Amino acid sequence: xxxxxxxxxxxxxxxxxxxxxxxxxxxxxxxxxxxxxxxxxxxxxxxxxxxxxxxxxxxxxxxxxxxxxxxxxxxxxxxxxxxxxxxxxxxxxxxxxxxxxxxxxxxxxxxxxxxxxxxxxxxx
Amino acid sequence: xxxxxxxxxxxxxxxxxxxxxxxxxxxxxxxxxxxxxxxxxxxxxxxxxxxxxxxxxxxxxxxxxxxxxxxxxxxxxxxxxxxxxxxxxxxxxxxxxxxxxxxxxxxxxxxxxxxxxxxxxxxxxxxxxxxxxxxxxxxxxxxxxxxxxxxxxxxxxxxxxxxxxxxxxxxxxxxxxxxxxxxxxxxxxxxxxxxxxxxxxxxxxxxxxxxxxxxxxxxxxxxxxxxxxxxxxxxxxxxxxxxxxxxxxxxxxxxxxxxxxxxxxxxxxxxxxxxxxxxxxxxxxxxxxxxxxxxxxxxxxxxxxxxxxxxxxxxxxxxxxxxxxxxxxxxxxxxxxxxxxxxxxxxxxxxxxxxxxxxxxxxxxxxxxxxxxxxxxxxxxxxxxxxxxxxxxxxxxxxxxxxxxxxxxxxxxxxxxxxxxxxxxxxxxxxxxxxxxxxxxxxxxxxxxxxxxxxxxxxxxxxxxxxxxxxxxxxxxxxxxxxxxxxxxxxxxxxxxxxxxxxxxxxxxxxxxxxxxxxxxxxxxxxxxxxxxxxxxxxxxxxxxxxxxxxxxxxxxxxxxxxxxxxxxxxxxxxxxxxxxxxxxxxxxxxxxxxxxxxxxxxxxxxxxxxxxxxxxxxxxxxx
Numbered sequence: 001x002x003x004x005x006x007x008x009x010x011x012x013x014x015x016x017x018x019x020x021x022x023x024x025x026x027x028x029x030x031x032x033x034x035x036x037x038x039x040x041x042x043x044x045x046x047x048x049x050x051x052x053x054x055x056x057x058x059x060x061x062x063x064x065x066x067x068x069x070x071x072x073x074x075x076x077x078x079x080x081x082x083x084x085x086x087x088x089x090x091x092x093x094x095x096x097x098x099x100x101x102x103x104x105x106x107x108x109x110x111x112x113x114x115x116x117x118x119x120x121x122x123x124x
Numbered sequence: 125x126x127x128x129x130x131x132x133x134x135x136x137x138x139x140x141x142x143x144x145x146x147x148x149x150x151x152x153x154x155x156x157x158x159x160x161x162x163x164x165x166x167x168x169x170x171x172x173x174x175x176x177x178x179x180x181x182x183x184x185x186x187x188x189x190x191x192x193x194x195x196x197x198x199x200x201x202x203x204x205x206x207x208x209x210x211x212x213x214x215x216x217x218x219x220x221x222x223x224x225x226x227x228x229x230x231x232x233x234x235x236x237x238x239x240x241x242x243x244x245x246x247x248x249x250x251x252x253x254x255x256x257x258x259x260x261x262x263x264x265x266x267x268x269x270x271x272x273x274x275x276x277x278x279x280x281x282x283x284x285x286x287x288x289x290x291x292x293x294x295x296x297x298x299x300x301x302x303x304x305x306x307x308x309x310x311x312x313x314x315x316x317x318x319x320x321x322x323x324x325x326x327x328x329x330x331x332x333x334x335x336x337x338x339x340x341x342x343x344x345x346x347x348x349x350x351x352x353x354x355x356x357x358x359x360x361x362x363x364x365x366x367x368x369x370x371x372x373x374x375x376x377x378x379x380x381x382x383x384x385x386x387x388x389x390x391x392x393x394x395x396x397x398x399x400x401x402x403x404x405x406x407x408x409x410x411x412x413x414x415x416x417x418x419x420x421x422x423x424x425x426x427x428x429x430x431x432x433x434x435x436x437x438x439x440x441x442x443x444x445x446x447x448x449x450x451x452x453x454x455x456x457x458x459x460x461x462x463x464x465x466x467x468x469x470x471x472x473x474x475x476x477x478x479x480x481x482x483x484x485x486x487x488x489x490x491x492x493x494x495x496x497x498x499x500x501x502x503x504x505x506x507x508x509x510x511x512x513x514x515x516x517x518x519x520x521x522x523x524x525x526x527x528x529x530x531x532x533x534x535x536x537x538x539x540x541x542x543x544x545x546x547x548x549x550x551x552x553x554x555x556x557x558x559x560x561x562x563x564x565x566x567x568x569x570x571x572x573x574x575x576x577x578x579x580x581x582x583x584x585x586x587x588x589x590x591x592x593x594x595x596x597x598x599x600x601x602x603x604x605x606x607x608x609x610x611x612x613x614x615x616x617x618x619x620x621x622x623x624x625x626x627x628x629x630x631x632x633x634x635x636x637x638x639x640x641x642x643x644x645x646x647x648x649x650x651x652x653x654x655x656x657x658x659x660x661x662x663x664x665x666x667x668x669x670x671x672x673x674x675x676x677x678x679x680x681x682x683x684x685x686x687x688x689x690x691x692x693x694x695x696x697x698x699x700x701x702x703x704x705x706x707x708x709x710x711x712x713x714x715x716x717x718x719x720x721x722x723x724x725x726x727x728x729x730x731x732x733x734x735x736x737x738x739x740x741x742x743x744x745x746x747x748x
Contacts, residue, residue: 036142054142054167054168054174055170058138058139058177058178059177059178062178066182079148081145081148082137082141083138083141083145084137
């Protein structure tokens with residue numbers, strides 16, 4: 001299972017900045033989860049296509065917690081180990097709805113550009 | 125600190141738990157534990173870097189939040205500029221006046237004197253009872269000084285002396301100028317620990333009688349006369365018609381412990397003639413040995429002061445020893461007044477802060493709905509409190525800036541109005557030190573006026589949506605606030621009223637003469653042009669005759685001093701074979717021409733005033 005262990009190129013990070021937040025919101029909305037779980041869940045749900053740089057996950061989590069989108073608390077998991085679980089707040093749920101909407105609009109717009117035609121031009 | 129500690133441990137714990145879970149995962153997939161751990165580590169990446177990034181989110185947040193709050197606050201100000209301007213103006217008034225006052229009083233109260241190790245420098249001497257009036261200065265008589273103090277006994281490391289505050293002297297060359305010349309011992313600047321900027325210090329040889337005259341000039345005089353010429357040391361100046369060689373220039377910012385001389389000359393009192401009749405009074409400055417306090421020094425010098433008193437036993441009352449630091453010598457009684465004024469400006473600032481707090485609270489009460497709405501939308505109480513706090517800090521900062529500008533203007537007015545007797549006032553200025561104080565002041569004010577509003581918005585935030593309760597200004601709070609304000613105002617008004625009252629009393633106190641419609645003037649003659657009494661008298665008579673001839677003059681006279689002015693101190697003399705001089709004590713005398721009593725309209729209770737005939741007749745006197 002190959003993963004990036006070195007810092008990702010900055011271009012990727014910039015691209016991911018907004019999207020990573022959205023993914024986290026979505027994952028945590030399903031059930032409260034700890035950091036490692038979030039990484040694994042994103043990988044599983046994306047069919048191993050999205051690889052999260054683990055070092056960049058926590059800053060994102062901390063920022064979102066500070067913005068009041070997430071709350072966190074320590075809990076003992078199934079195997080008896082302690083872990084910090086992140087949970088969506090009311091504001092987080094609202095943000096998830098808004099950002100999902102925004103993402104969909106963006107995707108539609110990009111799709112339109114990518115798949116659309118201008119009259120008089122041949123398709124490349 | 126503990127919050128930060130909590131953050132750090134929480135972060136480490138979380139990363140540790142992450143690595144642990146990843147390791148378990150790999151073990152579950154069949155990797156040997158050692159390799160599983162390494163793998164988890166590698167995938168996580170550099171831990172220190174991650175931690176640093178996490179810390180950044182925390183640091184930046186604080187500032188970013190403040191900026192956001194500040195921007196928001198500015199928007200609300202723009203919506204309600206009158207309110208914002210009012211609060212800023214009130215605060216600026218308080219801070220500006222406090223800053224301006226501080227810049228004046230700083231020199232008197234706090235700023236260290238410009239000497240090396242100034243805490244160990246003291247003025248010491250005897251306080252002489254002078255015919256009922258206690259002399260404000262501790263003095264040393266030359267005889268006692270040379271006999272007992274010159275070897276610098278315990279607890280002193282070294283001692284030096286200066287003669288008086290500096291006497292008027294004339295620069296008699298091109299662009300003549302009246303200067304103040306002080307006579308000091310040759311080691312004066314060494315004891316103060318002030319190095320000359322240019323040239324050299326006095327030598328012991330220059331302090332001997334008959335040595336070629338030498339002078340050390342202040343930085344200001346150097347700039348004025350020599351235009352800051354580095355070759356000034358060694359040049360000649362004509363002082364009272366005599367050539368004097370400038371041997372050194374003092375650094376800028378030098379302050380004499382007493383008076384404000386432009387020029388220092390060696391005393392040239394040694395070798396001291398024990399048979400001389402008159403007594404000179406020194407101000408003596410000593411450098412204490414390290415670790416000696418002023419009270420210890422006072423106790424230590426008392427026996428020698430007593431021994432000195434025995435040398436010239438003509439004083440009417442007991443002589444007391446006094447040791448005090450040079451700042452007290454320099455500013456005298458002004459420090460008590462200065463503290464009073466400082467305290468008053470503090471009370472004024474407090475009033476201003478209470479006032480501003482009231483305004484802010486009223487505003488929070490008016491905005492309580494907005495705060496409830498924010499709380500309902502999920503804003504934390506702490507967040508709301510911080511918003512209120514950011515507003516007050518912003519108020520304080522803007523008011524602080526405005527206040528400094530205001531204090532500049534105020535300082536100009538102070539300097540115009542202030543009597544010359546306030547020590548060091550002409551040096552008062554707004555410098556970095558004052559700015560730092562102003563900055564601290566505005567932050568303290570910001571916190572002070574922000575605390576209550578922040579707490580009150582905290583309460584507003586805790587009240588659920590739909591609650592009709594008004595946060596902010598509750599009746600009791602309003603009562604406390606208003607009564608504080610009134611109490612402070614009354615206290616301030618009362619104390620300034622009392623001051624004014626005592627000032628009025630001073631003005632009304634009967635002086636024993638009539639000051640109305642009486643003018644005084646003083647002249648100092650240049651010994652080069654008026655070398656002998658005949659010529660001096662001729663001038664005085666000529667001037668007096670012209671004044672008496674001037675229309676509107678009722679009476680005119682000369683004296684060496686005006687009423688309430690200076691006087692010559694003399695030791696008592698036997699009165700027609702009566703008791704010994706010891707009981708007469710010190711007398712204060714003034715010399716006057718006939719007409720003095722008439723000029724000041726001093727009532728003569730018994731006997732007669734001076735007559736023209738007394739000039740050449742037997743000596744006469746009028747007693748007080």
